Amino acid sequence: MGHQKRLPTSMDIRQIRCFVALYEEGSITRAARRLHVVQPAISQQIKRLEAHHDVQLFLRDTHGVTPNALAHEFYRHCIRVLTELERADAVLARGADRLGGKIVVGAQASFHQFVMARTLEAFGEQYPEVEVLSRDGYRSDLISWLIAGELECALLSTTQDLLNMQTRDISNETLVVVGHRDTLAGRQAISGRELAGFQLVLPSRYKSMRNLIDAQFGLQGLTLRPQLEVDSLQSLLHITLRPGWLSIIPPMALSSELFGGALQSVALLEPAIRRKVVVAWPRHKSLPAPVHKFIDILSGILADIPGVEIQDPAPGSGDA
Template identity: 40%
Template sequence: MDIKQMRYFVALYEEQNMTRAARRVHVVQAAVSQQIRRLEASYGVDLFERTVSGAVPNAIAHRLYPLCVQALNAADEVRVALSESSGRIAGKVTFGVISALPPLILPRVLIEFRDRYPDVELSVRDGYSQHLLEGVQSDNVDFAIVARAESRPMVKQVVLAEEELVAVVSNETYPIGETMTGAELAEMRVVLPSAGNFQRDFMVNELAKHGVAIHPELEVDSAFSVFQLVTNPGWASIISPSTFPATQFGSRLRCVKLVEPTLKRTLVLAYPQHKELSPAAALLVQSITEGLRQSGLFHVLSG
């Protein structure tokens, strides 16, 4: 069983679907199927039960899986050690970012990073802060960049930057000047994320501290749906300016500065407390931080 077969086996074991496994290891489906069949034939065993919906691991596969993961990790460590000995940065970095970053900043940062460090394999996950923090706690990601949240066991949080949230309204909503107070916002038909969302809780709590009670007309988590809704006059939402899709909605929507109160959201770097960032991960954090700085939308607080 060679390294390639181990990677294909682990991918199929975890995905339990030939198409998804092939996509994950960046080959055609037939290549994964051929290697798994060859592996099974070499030892005269079956590893998966083929079904209409996918491939279900059997008892032998369950026994092999942790051994293959351990072997692949060891192989990666050997590759990293050799690369670092030659002065090159290498390894794999799995990290998470909140959805506020990918549309504007992350693609450029990742392309430049890969061009500079071609031996570093990157895996990106985006989602809500609470889900990404769970990934940090369970060691499924090396780090995550999230909205600042309550402290969690075994997770270290380091402040990176802050951004000022804005109201987004239809260009047909009048009269609205260059700014909008929290009280004025509360009089509109407001769309907010669903209850339990970190950003929604932050916005509602900060407004409440200043005597502003927001009662959302609708709770919607899809950013695109929110923008569609507020194209209607009289509707509004609160967003990160970095998520505003000017190309799609710039002719119909506009961002308005919020005052009384101003809402500033803090971004933090979260990573497992029991280990330091790898050299590759630390360099990636630096690149992302610089991307935030260059965007002009974030006030970077870390070095």
């Protein structure tokens, strides 16, 4: 009995990854940068895919590429394929009893003030064979690194621009006013209107926290006019050591050990500003087992911070 002739494979994982990157980026240049390949490689894989099935998936013009109706349907299947592939890889990665390997996590600067340092220390003690790289950056940078596959996950505030991400709620926290203990002596709280009587230092409008603060003050008919705008959290806190200076920060950014306990925080009223924190990762990926452990340790550390409310994962949310 003769051997059966093998049919050529209709597509491979490279074509699927190139298609997804081009679909999501809308540009061959950006798709190539995301996958760390040259632009002709993207074009070649897409042309092969279209030619093999005698279809067209993108409308091409001088402004880039636009997916057509067939591409929209095909994209949904590709995401499922990549998701299952990541889960299969995770099964093998969890095959060993002990955790190992390397994970790369990202976080906004307010996490890196204290929370990430404590989490990294505790995680290293419990799982010494896992190598961890922790990166901080602007929110937009972290999202770009997630899309490019440079991070397993990132800790971010709010979820407005995370439509292509999976997310797991981590915590809710109410922002506080911080200043030298002499500046805030006798106060348990301060209203938004009262802040006009102090010198104010805030992050610039390049930071998502500043946008959140301005939006909530705007709902009260108030406009903040800070004397200084400083993005470095460490520098911002140094400024609040000066008499008469205040700022608005998340409670996780302040520690009683900082500056010998010279800084004090009080509640902010009218407006009271709440910030939601999530861990985000690309929706076609699964979180490796070490990342789940890292998030569990992080949540435990956050739970000990006054003003931070830990969120239990909703049934069916996140990673199976």
